[in-house]
Amino acid sequence: MEIRIGELAQRTGCEVVTIRYYEKEGLLPEPARSSGNYRLYGEEQVKRMQFIRHCRSLDMSLGEIRTLLNLWDSPTQDCGKVNALLDDHIRQVEARVEALLQLRLHLTALREKCAGARPVEACGILQGLVNCSCHTVSTRDEASAGV
């Protein structure tokens, strides 16, 4: 079973360029090539791609995924690190949810300051945005993805 990059993309629900990007980033090994220099993939790589895509759908960064793949590639190791990584990731997600809920409170409070169709200079929202002194800290969330 040898498939080309287009079929791998189709099977794993991503773009062709994304696969090449993962290869460049070292998440996928360099594949075999056809006589015409096309990338050729086997069952192994399909599994690996599914693994990566599933991790991405769980919002893991490529760095986190790289760590998991390294463990995956040395199967006799203790899986405690897998658990730790996942726990850490869950905590990140929870922190992000907390931050966003705080944010929503601020936004809805702000929104209530203007209900009508006044001229902008009288709009309570813009006034609120200038004068409010609260500086909430929302956690950074750099590794998000859609699948």
Add this chain to the structure above:
Amino acid sequence: MEIRIGELAQRTGCEVVTIRYYEKEGLLPEPARSSGNYRLYGEEQVKRMQFIRHCRSLDMSLGEIRTLLNLWDSPTQDCGKVNALLDDHIRQVEARVEALLQLRLHLTALREKCAGARPVEACGILQGLVNCSCHTVSTRDEASAGV
């Protein structure tokens, strides 16, 4: 009252380079310059920066902020657009929270598949990551910031 970029940064809780970046992006007008070519800011710009930073702390993108600043600069306009932008932003935040809560469910379910210190090849989590066929769609969240 004429302050230099360092003090403006201090007063608005951001880096000097960030202010220059906002200027380059057209959110701040080009300021006056001292004889030694230093940027000089007045009360007006401090307010404008506070506005921008507060919007950022509410996770608005620079594009959204640009829109608000344009309204801000033409104060006789109807403020309905301000309300609409904020409503839209609130919806974005709510959607992101929803997506993250779904994510957390998946992550905790996955986490329960392994409790111990087994070799990686027997780890339920990695198995779950390979075999699970669910492909949840998490919304993209490109405009996040910390203040």
Add this chain to the structure above:
DNA sequence: AAAATCCCTATAGTGGCTATAGGGTCAAGC
């Protein structure tokens, strides 16, 4: 006068892709 602190411009890097330019390969149909 020297050192420390501020400021300047310009450029490259971050993550996880997406988009574009400019080509090569291969199977099917005429």
Add this chain to the structure above:
DNA sequence: GCTTGACCCTATAGCCACTATAGGGATTTT
């Protein structure tokens, strides 16, 4: 054999909101 079209290749630039770096000049303090 020749064209069409679908697929593939590499290399490069762009997205966002910064951050970091290099290499210098201005001002203030010692």
